[in-house]
Amino acid sequence: MTQSNSQKNMTAVERVFLGGVRKVLPTGEHAEFIAETCEKMGIPFGGGGNITISAEFSGARDMTYIEEARRLTDEKFKVKATKTDGGVNVSIIFGGMxxxxxxxxxxxxxxxxxxxxxxxxxxxxxxERRGYIEGFYGKPWSFDERASMLRLMSERGMNTYYYAPKDDEFHREKWDKLYPKSYFDEVIRIKQLADECFVDLHFCIAPGLSMKYSDEDCFTKLMAKFRQLYGAGIKNFGLLLDDIPENLQYAEDIEMFGGETVEAHIYLANKVYDALKSIDRGIKLTVCPLQYHGRGDEYFITKLGKGIEPDISLFWTGRNICSQELTVIEAARFIESTRRRPLYWDNFPVNDAEMINEMHLGYIDGREPELFKYSEGIISNCMEYCESSKIPLLTVADYLWDPLRYDAENSWKDALKTVVGEEHETFAYFADHLFTSCLKSENSRLMNDALGEIQTQLYTGNSEKALRVFSEYSGKLSKCVRFLKNSDDKLVGEMSRWVKKFLLCAETLELCRRFMAGEKELEKQIADKYDEYLSKPEVLANFSFNEAVEYILKM
Incomplete structure (x- = not known):
């Protein structure tokens, strides 16, 4: 399932093809909003339109309550589209803007x-909460990158964005300093865009590296930062206490909290919460704990969860920092221990730290379908490569919208089409090698199938068919190589390290094909090109590639 074909309680549906004319005629009470949305998304609209769209608000139960999740919502809609002589008439009933x-x-x-x-x-x-966090170690995104991501993810149903780049010096190292005007102006612009896209912006501060929890002056500086952000219209905040020393650093803190870091964090979280609520009762706070992964019933997370205010959201990454699975059983244990549902900080597709040689371009997997009943939501941590992050994040958006019908493979193909465009099927022969992550160890599925078939034919003495299969696959690789070499797209530019290694892979395989066809003098060239490929640290083609090259060289 992708969102394009996600419908619940559906009656007979047929595709009405629009031909060359695709113009919207907004009508009714919400015509202005429909027209504004058309303009933002580049859809022609106005008089003479062949697609009439009207909308009506309903506060009835069937439009404001989700039975499966047992919660109220402002995100439910009903669409009725009827074919007419000149086009289509569409009426929308909705439970919120x-x-x-x-x-x-x-x-x-x-x-x-x-x-x-x-x-x-x-x-x-x-x-309920579906989003992403700019929470990686690496170069923070630019304003244009943030804006592009916001627009796309909101269009695909995400409703939450956490700002928390580790290498924004005012987020972490200079947490006690106000943002300078030039940067603060960008914060205001991002907040305005988030509002336009119906995305809740959560702005995070990470004071834990140097803050003295017992020092009132430190607390005053922290609250001054939150007040500055509140002045930009932000009402959702994050207090991040992750990736800091486990033990208290100052003698005054050790004395005040009995050497217990968890007591200091309970004290700070509740004090920040009370101060924020005194500014505006509508403010929401999320805390990322020092212990953010594990079973969920360890001493630190249990004591923290039971010690902080009940409506503070608590980030959790699951069993591991990068968890292969997120399960209902583990979520239930977390709920019992902390008296709140986890808000998952999902470390996928992020590729920082030890993962810098991996490019995570695969789909979200290993998150149980019923998890929506036992969590506040999932917030996916992105890569510093903004354009590349869009591909896996689009699959995350599909899963979060309807995990019961999520189809990972179709979602991924749709994501490639959305981000890459017309050449998405060609690009897939490169993306095929970029699945390795904490979620998956398998990689290079298209290559594995082709090389496996080639070796099978060689083992059975059918060298002619083996060469045909090889030529067919090599031709598709060559087309992909031409696309990557000629592209000036930002997506391809971001992945230049992996592209260079892929070109070596394709060149090696083409030499192997020619060697199989009878050009035995290429043996040394193959060995040299293969050695050059192996010298590159980027994670790409796996065992089947290595095995195939070595097998062919022994022929």
Whole structure:
């Protein structure tokens, strides 16, 4: 399942192809909002439109309550599309403006593809909080990158963005200093864009490296920072206490908290919470704990969870820092220990620290379908490569919208099409090698299939068929190589390290194909090119590539 074909309680649906004319005619009470959304998404609109769209708000139970999740919502919508002589008539019933926005985004994607689904259906997200966090070690994104990500992810149903780049010096090292005006102006712009996209912006501060918890002056400086951000309209904050020394650093703190870091963190979290609530009762606070992964019932996280205010959200990464699985059983244990549902900080697709030679371009996997009932939501940590992060994040968006119907493979293919465009099938022969992550050890599936078939034919003495299979696969690789070499796309530029190694891989395989075809003088060239490939640290093609090259050289 992708969101493009996610419909619940659906009646008969058929595709109405729009032909060359694709123009929206907004009507009714919400015509202005429909027109504004058309303009933002590049959809033609106005008089003479062949796609009439009207919208109506409903506060009824069936539009404001999600039965499966047992919660109220403002994100539920109902669409009825009817074919007419000149085009399509669409009416939308929605339970909140965010729901109307999602319904329009869904319709406009269909229009861009040249059709509208005629019929009637409800839709709504199952996870309450669906988003991403700029929480990696590495170069923070630019304003344009943040804006591009915000627009795309909001169009795909994400509703939350946490700002927390580790290498923003004012986020972590200079937590006690106010943001300078030039940067603060960008904060205001991001907040305004987030509001336009119906995304909740959470701004995080990480004081734990140097803060003296017992010092009132330190607390005053921290609150001055939060007040500055509140002045930009931000009402959602994060207090990050992760990746800091386990033991208290100052004698005054050791004395005040009996040497217990967890007591200091309970004290700080509750004090910040009370101070923020005194500014505005609508403010929300998220805490990232010092212990952010494990079983969920260890001493530190249990004491912290039971010690902080009940409506403080608590980040949790699961069993491990980068968890292969997130399960209902583990979530239930966390709930019992901390008296709150986990808000998952999911360390995928991030590729910092020990993972810097991996490019995580695969799909989200290993998150149980029923997890939406036992968590606040999932916030995915991104890579510093913003454009590349969009591909896995689009699959995250699909999973979070409807985990019960999530189809990982189709979601990934749709993500490639969205980000890469017309050449997405060609690009897939490169992306095929970029699945290795904490979620998956398997990689290079298209290559494995081709090389496996080649070796099978060679083992059975059918060298002619083996060469045909090799030539077919090599041709697809060559097309992909040409695309990558000729592309000036930002996506390809971000992945230049992996592209260079992929070119070596493709060159090695082409030499192997020619060697198999009878050019035995290429043996040394193959060995040299293969050695050059192996000298590169980037993670790419796996065992089957190495095995195939070595086998062919022995022929």
């Amino acid at each position: 965010r729901a109307l926005y999602y319904a329009l985004c869904r319709l406009f994607r269909q229009i861009s593809d040249g059709f509208i689904l005629a019929g009637e259906f409800f839709d709504y997200p199952l996870f």
